[in-house]
Amino acid sequence: MHCELIAVGNELLTGRIVDTDSALIARRLAQIGIRVNRVVSVGDEVEFIQQALAESLVRSRLIFITGGLGPTSDDRTREAVAGLLNRQLVKDKDTLNKIQRLFQKRGTLMPKLAEKQAVIPANALIFENPVGMVPGMALEHQGSLIILLPGVPQELEALLDGAIVGFLKKRFSTEVFHQALIRTFSLVESQIAPKIERCLKDFSDVRVGYYPSVAGLDLIFTGPDQNSLKRCVQTVVRLLGRNVYTLEEKNLAEVVGELLRRQGLTVATAESCTGGLVGDLITGIPGSSDYYLGGVIAYANEVKQNLLGVSSVTLKKYGAVSSQTVGEMLRGVINITGADCAVAISGIAGPGGGTRMKPVGLVYIGTQVRKRIFIQKQLFSGTRELIKERAAWSALNQLRQLLIVPPGMKKIETKRQ
Amino acid sequence: MHCELIAVGNELLTGRIVDTDSALIARRLAQIGIRVNRVVSVGDEVEFIQQALAESLVRSRLIFITGGLGPTSDDRTREAVAGLLNRQLVKDKDTLNKIQRLFQKRGTLMPKLAEKQAVIPANALIFENPVGMVPGMALEHQGSLIILLPGVPQELEALLDGAIVGFLKKRFSTEVFHQALIRTFSLVESQIAPKIERCLKDFSDVRVGYYPSVAGLDLIFTGPDQNSLKRCVQTVVRLLGRNVYTLEEKNLAEVVGELLRRQGLTVATAESCTGGLVGDLITGIPGSSDYYLGGVIAYANEVKQNLLGVSSVTLKKYGAVSSQTVGEMLRGVINITGADCAVAISGIAGPGGGTRMKPVGLVYIGTQVRKRIFIQKQLFSGTRELIKERAAWSALNQLRQLLIVPPGMKKIETKRQ
Numbered sequence: 001m002h003c004e005l006i007a008v009g010n011e012l013l014t015g016r017i018v019d020t021d022s023a024l025i026a027r028r029l030a031q032i033g034i035r036v037n038r039v040v041s042v043g044d045e046v047e048f049i050q051q052a053l054a055e056s057l058v059r060s061r062l063i064f065i066t067g068g069l070g071p072t073s074d075d076r077t078r079e080a081v082a083g084l085l086n087r088q089l090v091k092d093k094d095t096l097n098k099i100q101r102l103f104q105k106r107g108t109l110m111p112k113l114a115e116k117q118a119v120i121p122a123n124a125l126i127f128e129n130p131v132g133m134v135p136g137m138a139l140e141h142q143g144s145l146i147i148l149l150p151g152v153p154q155e156l157e158a159l160l161d162g163a164i165v166g167f168l169k170k171r172f173s174t175e176v177f178h179q180a181l182i183r184t185f186s187l188v189e190s191q192i193a194p195k196i197e198r199c200l201k202d203f204s205d206v207r208v209g210y211y212p213s214v215a216g217l218d219l220i221f222t223g224p225d226q227n228s229l230k231r232c233v234q235t236v237v238r239l240l241g242r243n244v245y246t247l248e249e250k251n252l253a254e255v256v257g258e259l260l261r262r263q264g265l266t267v268a269t270a271e272s273c274t275g276g277l278v279g280d281l282i283t284g285i286p287g288s289s290d291y292y293l294g295g296v297i298a299y300a301n302e303v304k305q306n307l308l309g310v311s312s313v314t315l316k317k318y319g320a321v322s323s324q325t326v327g328e329m330l331r332g333v334i335n336i337t338g339a340d341c342a343v344a345i346s347g348i349a350g351p352g353g354g355t356r357m358k359p360v361g362l363v364y365i366g367t368q369v370r371k372r373i374f375i376q377k378q379l380f381s382g383t384r385e386l387i388k389e390r391a392a393w394s395a396l397n398q399l400r401q402l403l404i405v406p407p408g409m410k411k412i413e414t415k416r417q
Numbered sequence: 418m419h420c421e422l423i424a425v426g427n428e429l430l431t432g433r434i435v436d437t438d439s440a441l442i443a444r445r446l447a448q449i450g451i452r453v454n455r456v457v458s459v460g461d462e463v464e465f466i467q468q469a470l471a472e473s474l475v476r477s478r479l480i481f482i483t484g485g486l487g488p489t490s491d492d493r494t495r496e497a498v499a500g501l502l503n504r505q506l507v508k509d510k511d512t513l514n515k516i517q518r519l520f521q522k523r524g525t526l527m528p529k530l531a532e533k534q535a536v537i538p539a540n541a542l543i544f545e546n547p548v549g550m551v552p553g554m555a556l557e558h559q560g561s562l563i564i565l566l567p568g569v570p571q572e573l574e575a576l577l578d579g580a581i582v583g584f585l586k587k588r589f590s591t592e593v594f595h596q597a598l599i600r601t602f603s604l605v606e607s608q609i610a611p612k613i614e615r616c617l618k619d620f621s622d623v624r625v626g627y628y629p630s631v632a633g634l635d636l637i638f639t640g641p642d643q644n645s646l647k648r649c650v651q652t653v654v655r656l657l658g659r660n661v662y663t664l665e666e667k668n669l670a671e672v673v674g675e676l677l678r679r680q681g682l683t684v685a686t687a688e689s690c691t692g693g694l695v696g697d698l699i700t701g702i703p704g705s706s707d708y709y710l711g712g713v714i715a716y717a718n719e720v721k722q723n724l725l726g727v728s729s730v731t732l733k734k735y736g737a738v739s740s741q742t743v744g745e746m747l748r749g750v751i752n753i754t755g756a757d758c759a760v761a762i763s764g765i766a767g768p769g770g771g772t773r774m775k776p777v778g779l780v781y782i783g784t785q786v787r788k789r790i791f792i793q794k795q796l797f798s799g800t801r802e803l804i805k806e807r808a809a810w811s812a813l814n815q816l817r818q819l820l821i822v823p824p825g826m827k828k829i830e831t832k833r834q
């Protein structure tokens with residue numbers, strides 16, 4: 001089935017507002033197995049709305065239009081749709097009564113302008129809005145279903161979850177597909193893709209998409225058969241091993257937090273070049289105060305010495321960006337906070353400050369879980385912001401790896417490179 | 418001029434990713450006076466990309482296509498565009514060399530698959546990507562200009578700001594408006610807009626756009642006459658007073674950094690609920706090591722006591738979220754780092770942990786510049802992430818205000834509320 005979404009509003013075309021409405025509709029539709037084929041944003045003018053709808057009608061059996069249903073003069077979606085489909089615009093009595101009641105509740109009379117929100121194209125099916133005035137509407141037109149929804153995100157969500165999704169599920173129940181997620185870290189798309197494509201040869205009905213970001217590489221698998229999809233995901237997870245950090249919608253900070261909580265461990269941070277970003281990511285997770293104690297942002301060398309006890313000899317001999325300094329930062333932050341685990345980072349975020357021996361992007365990342373220590377030298381590329389982000393997410397992944405190593409595994413312990 | 422944006426990627430059609438790329442392009446284009454008429458998202462298939470591009474070519478003189486330029490089999494934008502325009506696909510030598518160098522830097526050989534990222538449609542103009550592998554490309558086709566850009570937001574932004582916006586400004590210079598920026602903090606759009614619209618009555622050729630974000634409210638003024646625009650901006654700046662923090666493309670962290678550097682002052686941070694975010698924002702600015710010493714992330718009360726010297730009596734009597742605790746955090750972090758200035762924050766980011774007396778969103782922000790101290794109670798709304806961000810940006814603004822107060826102005830000193 002072909003499905004298209006049309007978002008109406010000048011604010012979308014100036015970039016003032018990001019079109020989260022269409023993403024929300026697409027997610028809800030994906031959950032009931034309806035795939036969106038195209039999303040279009042157009043301005044408030046009747047002509048542009050009609051042009052987009054006319055094009056979609058040629059291709060689609062299901063069309064959503066969001067926005068342009070408010071009371072003011074720039075809200076012209078009703079007019080555009082009714083005009084194109086040759087329908088009358090009529091006042092819906094139930095909706096009008098409801099709007100009047102809402103104004104009464106606020107203690108004011110309904111302004112004349114608000115009546116417009118009760119106007120609907122003739123013969124539309126009405127879905128009551130649980131949190132606002134403008135109802136959802138569904139129109140049948142030559143084998144296509146057109147659904148009009150308000151653009152206010154909260155109202156849109158309430159309408160979708162209240163009645164629209166259920167209505168569509170019933171109506172299109174025969175045509176669904178499933179999806180599954182694998183989140184990975186340290187993998188490069190171009191290196192891993194050929195191996196995954198080979199796996200997929202055994203699952204001809206499954207398709208894969210690659211979604212790289214600074215927080216890792218996500219793989220999304222889709223297919224019509226839930227069993228086949230499940231077996232495919234199991235195969236790929238075996239292939240990728242420890243690089244897979246979750247199959248759920250969680251980031252690395254949340255996964256690390258769960259490992260710490262499950263093992264009853266606390267953690268502290270000692271950050272130089274990331275400047276507090278690791279702490280920010282860890283504390284982005286609700287309930288992180290259960291395992292995160294805090295730490296030190298040791299930006300100046302004096303702070304590394306005075307707060308963390310990094311020795312001046314080490315700083316002089318090896319420099320602030322060295323495995324030796326990071327090792328002492330780990331020891332220092334565990335000493336002063338009493339945490340079971342720690343992350344320490346020192347590096348050169350740039351754009352200045354690099355040398356031939358220690359270029360911009362060079363970062364030492366240290367992680368410690370009880371007595372086990374792992375310090376790794378990394379070289380990141382990109383802007384100052386990207387280097388900070390790459391270092392921070394890598395540090396969380398390194399801590400995760402150390403938290404899942406079985407205690408008997410000595411190989412990784414106290415390794416310095 | 419008619420301009421359209423095409424975003425390519427199945428992830429946009431499943432709602433997994435919100436199309437922030439198109440909003441970013443639209444904002445940058447608006448700044449050089451180019452209005453976007455339509456935004457379209459389509460899936461990864463060659464057929465759908467070609468269909469969208471063919472439609473846009475009929476209407477538009479300027480078309481952006483983002484995404485689908487990666488190395489894997491689902492990246493098919495090149496192929497689609499070259500096919501539709503009847504162009505060869507060729508390997509660009511400079512880009513290939515650059516990609517090889519990037520892999521060398523990572524210490525690995527370039528995989529065969531990565532070569533695809535150096536493939537371009539013949540006769541395309543190349544824009545080097547400052548932070549990634551895939552370059553931007555511009556193609557002339559029957560009077561229309563088609564620009565292909567990678568979908569990774571950081572790469573897109575770097576390419577736009579690095580060369581593309583300048584290139585377009587020059588090319589479409591006769592149709593371009595002048596623009597001016599005013600960046601403000603603590604202002605609410607709906608309250609300030611009527612006052613600004615009144616100002617604008619004297620400048621009938623100037624238009625204003627409002628761009629609110631968690632980092633402040635930006636006002637962008639556009640008009641055909643540079644002098645009129647300049648006078649208009651001066652009038653509005655007088656109206657908004659100290660809420661204006663810059664007229665340039667700088668954020669509050671950069672403005673605060675400049676004030677510190679100019680006054681020869683250093684700063685340290687003591688963060689509880691923001692968990693390192695203030696440090697992260699400050700160290701986002703190149704050269705921040707000139708004035709930022711570091712600080713403490715005092716998430717657990719034990720860290721507040723042991724590292725910052727907050728007294729157990731204060732914590733017991735007033736709680737961790739109180740002006741008293743924040744006052745002692747300021748004193749503590751200045752004591753241990755020797756900084757001239759400090760920021761201290763304690764609050765409840767939620768979603769749990771709130772009470773009737775101390776609800777989620779309650780945050781105390783303390784700032785100190787030498788002997789002058791200002792502690793403010795704030796109540797922020799939104800998600801955990803938003804509360805953290807609002808608190809961090811507010812803290813920077815509060816420090817800015819204290820840095821620009823003339824030394825003789827006693828009123829604001831040592832105020833606690």
